[in-house]
Amino acid sequence: MKKKGWKELPIGGLILEAANTKNYATGDWRTFRPVIDLDKCTNCMRCWIFCPDSAVCLVEGKVNHFDYEHCKGCGICAVECPDNVKAIAMIEEAKAKEGK
Amino acid sequence: MGKLVALTGNIAVATAMKQINPDVCAAYPITPATQVMEQFSEYVADGLVDTELIATESEHSAMSACIGAAAAGGRVMTSTSSQGLALMWEMLYIAAGMRFPITLACVNRALSAPINIHGDHSDSMGARDSGWIQIYAENAQEAYDNQIQTVRIAEHMDVRLPVMSCMDGFITSHAIDSLELLDDKTVRDFVGEYKATYPLLDVEHPVTYGALDLQDYFMEHKRAQAEAMKNSRKVILDVAREYKKISGRGFEYFEEYYMDDAEIAIVILSSAAGTVKVVVDAMRAKGEKVGLLRPRIFRPFPYAELADALSNVKAVAVMDRADSTGAEGGPLFMEFKSALYNNKKQPLMINKIFGLGGRDLMLPDIEMVYRELRDTKNTGKIRTISEYITVRGEEAAYGKA
Ligand code: SF4
Ligand code: SF4
Numbered sequence: 001m002k003k004k005g006w007k008e009l010p011i012g013g014l015i016l017e018a019a020n021t022k023n024y025a026t027g028d029w030r031t032f033r034p035v036i037d038l039d040k041c042t043n044c045m046r047c048w049i050f051c052p053d054s055a056v057c058l059v060e061g062k063v064n065h066f067d068y069e070h071c072k073g074c075g076i077c078a079v080e081c082p083d084n085v086k087a088i089a090m091i092e093e094a095k096a097k098e099g100k
Numbered sequence: 101m102g103k104l105v106a107l108t109g110n111i112a113v114a115t116a117m118k119q120i121n122p123d124v125c126a127a128y129p130i131t132p133a134t135q136v137m138e139q140f141s142e143y144v145a146d147g148l149v150d151t152e153l154i155a156t157e158s159e160h161s162a163m164s165a166c167i168g169a170a171a172a173g174g175r176v177m178t179s180t181s182s183q184g185l186a187l188m189w190e191m192l193y194i195a196a197g198m199r200f201p202i203t204l205a206c207v208n209r210a211l212s213a214p215i216n217i218h219g220d221h222s223d224s225m226g227a228r229d230s231g232w233i234q235i236y237a238e239n240a241q242e243a244y245d246n247q248i249q250t251v252r253i254a255e256h257m258d259v260r261l262p263v264m265s266c267m268d269g270f271i272t273s274h275a276i277d278s279l280e281l282l283d284d285k286t287v288r289d290f291v292g293e294y295k296a297t298y299p300l301l302d303v304e305h306p307v308t309y310g311a312l313d314l315q316d317y318f319m320e321h322k323r324a325q326a327e328a329m330k331n332s333r334k335v336i337l338d339v340a341r342e343y344k345k346i347s348g349r350g351f352e353y354f355e356e357y358y359m360d361d362a363e364i365a366i367v368i369l370s371s372a373a374g375t376v377k378v379v380v381d382a383m384r385a386k387g388e389k390v391g392l393l394r395p396r397i398f399r400p401f402p403y404a405e406l407a408d409a410l411s412n413v414k415a416v417a418v419m420d421r422a423d424s425t426g427a428e429g430g431p432l433f434m435e436f437k438s439a440l441y442n443n444k445k446q447p448l449m450i451n452k453i454f455g456l457g458g459r460d461l462m463l464p465d466i467e468m469v470y471r472e473l474r475d476t477k478n479t480g481k482i483r484t485i486s487e488y489i490t491v492r493g494e495e496a497a498y499g500k501a
Binding site for chain 1: 327
């Protein structure tokens with residue numbers, strides 16, 4: 001998204017569009033990224049419920065992957081994944097990028 | 101010609117507010133501004149205005165309520181003094197940053213400590229960087245006139261900034277003065293109807309106020325705010341000229357008193373200018389080329405125009421009714437020095453701190469300053485850049501005529 005200059009912005013920091021936070025890519029705040037092991041996942045949906053950024057994505061009603069545009073790497077999903085499952089690992093962002 | 105009446109400065113301002121008939125007033129009482137809202141609340145109780153009056157539990161809440169009401173889409177006014185303005189501090193910046201055209205009648209009073217209820221400019225001078233436009237009145241007439249103009253300045257689409265209209269506590273706020281009022285219709289036609297931009301109550305068009313604004317956009321919003329303050333320069337002049345047409349009164353950026361051929365001059369704000377005029381009259385009668393420059397607008401500071409007004413003067417005393425301890429002089433002095441720095445013609449400049457906590461400034465005190473200016477002009481030497489006057493414990497250098 002091209003950032004606007006001061007003359008083009010609404011005054012006073014107003015946001016004129018409703019529901020536009022999806023345009024704000026919070027993903028670049030991340031230092032650790034969640035990575036899911038689908039073989040371990042029991043699809044209990046806890047990560048989906050607790051994620052503050054709706055960044056846990058479902059496919060056909062099942063937890064499947066993360067929206068890395070908006071996942072800010074807080075790690076809540078990994079903590080909330082039940083102790084006897086622990087299907088989510090938090091991987092250092094820099095290492096995850098190298099690995100690509 | 102309008103109706104001639106005898107009113108205190110506070111009631112003059114409350115009368116202007118009645119004629120403007122704002123949507124919302126949120127306030128908390130504090131001496132010496134209390135009378136503004138006390139009087140205005142009577143108008144509300146008597147059904148003379150349609151205003152929703154909110155009696156809040158503090159000034160912080162008063163300004164917060166003003167901000168909320170302005171976001172909702174209302175024309176909003178309040179009044180305060182001293183500690184009250186200080187308690188509003190963080191909300192003052194927010195009102196300006198969110199670009200709400202709120203207007204505030206500031207009845208200048210010293211800030212504690214020591215506690216003092218009398219007039220000086222430490223309250224509004226402290227708020228000079230908050231992003232509010234500041235206008236200073238010499239007397240009740242001007243306080244009334246300014247109050248009406250603030251609405252037009254604040255609400256202008258090129259500005260949309262809050263405006264603080266100041267008068268001296270007690271001297272102006274509580275002394276009964278004669279002044280001319282405009283009739284209600286003239287005032288209402290002059291201020292016109294308020295058109296809110298993006299009011300929160302317009303539920304068909306939801307907007308977000310007060311979103312987090314980080315490194316990527318904060319500076320752009322501040323830059324736009326600075327531009328609005330710049331734009332207000334022209335708007336202030338246009339509004340003053342239009343007001344003069346309907347009232348036959350008023351000044352633009354400043355008042356000049358015998359400045360045309362003045363060799364030495366005093367620069368002073370608000371009510372003390374009236375006392376200086378008496379001294380100027382007496383000295384002019386003896387053939388001395390003395391003058392007075394009284395700024396009306398302090399924010400935005402009219403640098404070029406004020407520097408120009410002092411260009412032909414040889415020596416100037418800028419008199420501050422507030423100190424900025426640790427700086428080389430009071431806030432008004434610093435602005436003038438800065439304004440003149442790039443001017444080819446620069447008068448010799450000295451600063452006097454006077455009138456703190458309501459200390460009287462008498463005619464001999466002003467004569468003393470003019471005597472020093474005369475010497476400064478003749479010798480070309482500055483004795484001391486800035487000092488307190490009318491203070492015990494120091495021998496006044498020009499004490500004897
Ligand atoms: S790390 Fe935080 S933001 Fe990212 S998916 Fe997990 S809970 Fe959501
Ligand atoms: S919390 Fe763990 S087990 Fe439950 S859905 Fe998420 S990844 Fe799967």
